[in-house]
Amino acid sequence: MTAQKTNKEGRIGAQNRARILAAAEQEFALHGYNGTRLQNVADRAQLPKTNILYYFKSKEGLYLAVLEQILTLWNSAFDVATVDDDPALVLANYVAEKMEISRTKPEASKIYALEIINGAPNLSKFYKEQHVDWMDGRVALLQAWIDQGKLSVKDPYYLLFNIWACSQHYADFQAQIAALRGKGMDKQDFSDATKALIHMILSGCGLSVPDKFK
Amino acid sequence: MTAQKTNKEGRIGAQNRARILAAAEQEFALHGYNGTRLQNVADRAQLPKTNILYYFKSKEGLYLAVLEQILTLWNSAFDVATVDDDPALVLANYVAEKMEISRTKPEASKIYALEIINGAPNLSKFYKEQHVDWMDGRVALLQAWIDQGKLSVKDPYYLLFNIWACSQHYADFQAQIAALRGKGMDKQDFSDATKALIHMILSGCGLSVPDKFK
DNA sequence: ATATAAGTTGACCATCTGGTCTAGTTTTTG
DNA sequence: CAAAAACTAGACCAGATGGTCAACTTATAT
Structure with missing residues (x-):
């Protein structure tokens, strides 16, 4: 050489x-x-x-x-949570993280949404398999909490879907949200929406909201 | 002539x-x-x-x-609900209607989502104004229930946004949902998801789920 | 210093696609 | 049964757009 x-x-x-x-x-x-x-x-x-x-x-x-580049954004502390962690804290943090991405990186969320709506034609097989593995692990964790009586939901899948749906909605549908509210969402509005969402998610799971997120 | x-x-x-x-x-x-x-x-x-x-x-x-054609689908019994109606019943019905649209007309939901994500460039000014009026009316109704102590939410806007977000997610993101679950959502799955969602939404509002939706 | 790689740039092309034109056929109406 | 309207359909075009090419300039390494 x-x-x-x-x-x-x-x-x-x-x-x-x-x-x-x-x-x-x-x-x-x-x-x-x-x-x-x-x-x-x-x-x-x-x-x-x-x-x-x-x-x-x-x-x-x-x-x-x-x-x-966008897919790296999806990483979260929730990925490495274990059965010994507090479900309320873990879930509240996860929701807060997701909302923060919607606030600061709405473009990323939109591109991802467009990709999925169109049937995910460009997401690699590798990513999809990895995502399924991630999901299996997280569902298992949620199920463990359920078995321990720490969490009250029928199906962990729907819980995660609903968390994603709501948090991403604030990025993807920001045009509609701004139109209906008469103004865009500022940082304070996001903070309020995050609290409202955490309250709803945790209530639905029979959990009480940690002070930090009240 | x-x-x-x-x-x-x-x-x-x-x-x-x-x-x-x-x-x-x-x-x-x-x-x-x-x-x-x-x-x-x-x-x-x-x-x-x-x-x-x-x-x-x-x-x-x-x-x-x-x-x-799609916009006509959005009509709902919720549009004409009044303060004398039962919030739990009205909201549960609304969620169920929205989920049913996601199940039976996912294409409509996707097209609408694409339109909004791209900034709603083709929604007429007339539709937008009409939508704002609708929203104002529904927010007023929710606020009336809140004032009567029948409903426990801080901000009615976020409640509606979250209802739309979750219900539409099952149509718009069906590709991802099917991939992560390993199979598509059949009628029974939708029924389960609807119950889960109604439970979460109503819990978040301090309402109990009507028997019909348990 | 100078050779090599990295980066810049305008001219140009092949293809795709929404839309037009024209000529015809079928259906409806009086 | 005509005449007019509704409908069908192939040929074709103009503009847009992703991508190529070749010549050029700048940076980097020994």
């Missing part, structure tokens, strides 16, 4: 990639995959369109990169 | 319109507005593409017709 391969990506490259990814996230969230124009992504990133194709092989490649 | 204008639409026309609308609903739900090809709608409706443009002036016209 002769000269060692350089890092294959200079500082400029890393910076531009990030710029493009951020711009693409906005555009995909706003217009969906098919509605997004590479030219618009380029304009938003203030780079010529050709550069996007230089860094990402194709529109699909760009989308997959955005999607991959 | 000479001959009176005929009905402007024969029997064939009405039938074809319905066929096209049904096909378009499927396609729009599956691929979104931009991802939908008129040719695919035509194939699904088993009609030549040109016919679609004949009955609906343009792709946008077709989409608007589909959307309009």
Whole structure:
């Protein structure tokens, strides 16, 4: 071997990639995959369109990169909770985390929603299997709490679905929410909505709300 | 004036319109507005593409017709509930209605969700105003129940948002739900999910579940 | 310093797709 | 039975858009 391969990506490259990814996230969230124009992504990133194709092989490649970045957001303390933890605290924290993502990263939530609504054609088999494994583990944990009499729900699946549904709704449907309320949700509104949601979820499980979330 | 204008639409026309609308609903739900090809709608409706443009002036016209049809689904007994009605019964019925729509008309829910996620660019000003009026009225009703001590929630808005979020989730995210459960939701599963949701919603409001929904 | 890799850029193309045009056929109506 | 309206349908086009190409400039490493 002769000269060692350089890092294959200079500082400029890393910076531009990030710029493009951020711009693409906005555009995909706003217009969906098919509605997004590479030219618009380029304009938003203030780079010529050709550069996007230089860094990402194709529109699909760009989308997959955005999607991959989004999936890392889903990580949570709930992932590693055990049967010895307090269900009320764990669930309340999980809801609060989810709501915080909806507040700070609504674009990510929207892109994910669009992907699922369209039948998840671009989520890798690997991710799907991993997600099923995660779900199995969390359902088992919830079931253990149920068996211990710490949690009162019939089916753990529906509990998780409802948590996701409500928390993501505040990101995905923000246009409707703002229209119906007459104003957008500010930080305080999110705090109130989070408390309301935690109250509802925990009440439904026969748990009382920890002071921290009252 | 000479001959009176005929009905402007024969029997064939009405039938074809319905066929096209049904096909378009499927396609729009599956691929979104931009991802939908008129040719695919035509194939699904088993009609030549040109016919679609004949009955609906343009792709946008077709989409608007589909959307309009969908909005009529949203009508509910809750719309006309009064302060003298029983909150538990009214809310439980409302949730059950919403879940039934998710079960029987998931495409409609998906198209609506796609529309809102993208900022509701095609919902008419008229519809939006009407929706705000509806919301104001329903919020007032909920507030009246709260004032009477029949209902225990801090903010009626979040209650309604959470009801919509959960019920629509079972339609919009059916791909994810089926993947995580290992099988799709059948009628019995929907019945269970509906009971779980009603239990959660009513618990969160300090209401007990009517026998009918247990 | 200079060679090599990384990054930039405008010109250009192939294809796809919504929509038009025209010419015809069927249905309805008086 | 005509005449008019409703409906069918293939051929075709204009514009948009993802993507390629080749030439160029800048950065990096020895």
